[in-house]
Amino acid sequence: MGPLSNSASDDKLTLKDAGGNSAQGSRPSQQDQYTILLPNQIPSKTDDTLLFLGVYDGHVTSDVAVHAKQHLHRLILESPDIQTGNYEKAIEDAVRKEDQLLLDQFKAGNEVFGKSGSTFCVCLVNLTEGVLVVGNLGDSHVLLAEHHPNGWEVKRITKAHKPGSEAEKERIKEAGGVVNRELGSPRIGALNMSRALGDLQYKAPLINAEEPFSLEQEIAGFNPDKEQGDLLSNRPSVSRIELKEDGKYIVILTTDGVTDEMADRRILDRVVAHRNYGTRAEGVAGKITTEATASPMSDNATCVCAFIYGRSVGETA
DSSP: OOOOOOOOTTOSEEEEEEEEEEEOTTSSSOOEEEEEEOGGGOOOSSSSOEEEEEEEEEESSSHHHHHHHHHHHHHHHTSTHHHHTOHHHHHHHHHHHHHHHHHHHHHTTOTHHHHOEEEEEEEEEETTTTEEEEEEETTOEEEEEEEETTEEEEEEOSOOOOTTSHHHHHHHHHTTOOEEOTTSSOEETTBSOSBOEEOGGGSTTGGGSSSOSOHHHHHTTOOTTSOOOOSSBOOOEEEEEEOOTTOEEEEEEEOHHHHTTSOHHHHHHHHHHHHHTTOOHHHHHHHHHHHHTOSTTOOOEEEEEEEEEETTSOTTO
């Protein structure tokens, strides 16, 4: 993978290793994607040392996930808010721009973006300042593990966006949509998520067309007689965490093909066990996706791992 970092001596954090892996599972095609941009690969608008990680989980087709993999990191890192440190705004603005790019291509004749979409989670780590900012749509997640005197602790630092939650049901209703259970679980049209990239048929302006785009759009609440908002939101959840210069961290990004099969604690325990055995990050991620797809009828599964130490932590800690 080449040099991990061009970290300066005054950086609070050091990237020790980062890697990812995807497994197809029992699905007929691979619709997951991921991105790892090491500090020396980032076209930076700042003197700070940055790390970018992203996971994209496509549905219906892989088209939106592939498009996001190609463009979302660029839209984030090219934002003027990177220079000012407002990474939350950079992520939020980039998601809107990504959806606009998809809409432009839809209008140009690429109708796949009307029915295809993708969840995502991204991490932007400022190694110089010791800052981690995450954003997500849907059910792709980021786990943050921190080492304490009594061992590793892990917490999920992203939010799930599901049509069945009270807050999301209310938002969908206010936008003019309907949550249905025709396929068993709460859904918008055919989707079991309430926020995602793409899936333009559930968003303005397509939701306000004169004629329905699909049966799924009709089920979601298409109403030609009423102006409607985005039934499916593209507003990501974002959060910021300060990382300590005497801390030891593991950042784990996953698609739901991992987190639906493995509890967060088990994911961490397996990551630590494989790492302690001497496995590099890419191999650790591969072990996780292999385990997650071992059962029949398994989903696509993707895992990205980054091992980050504070500058005051010893090499062998």
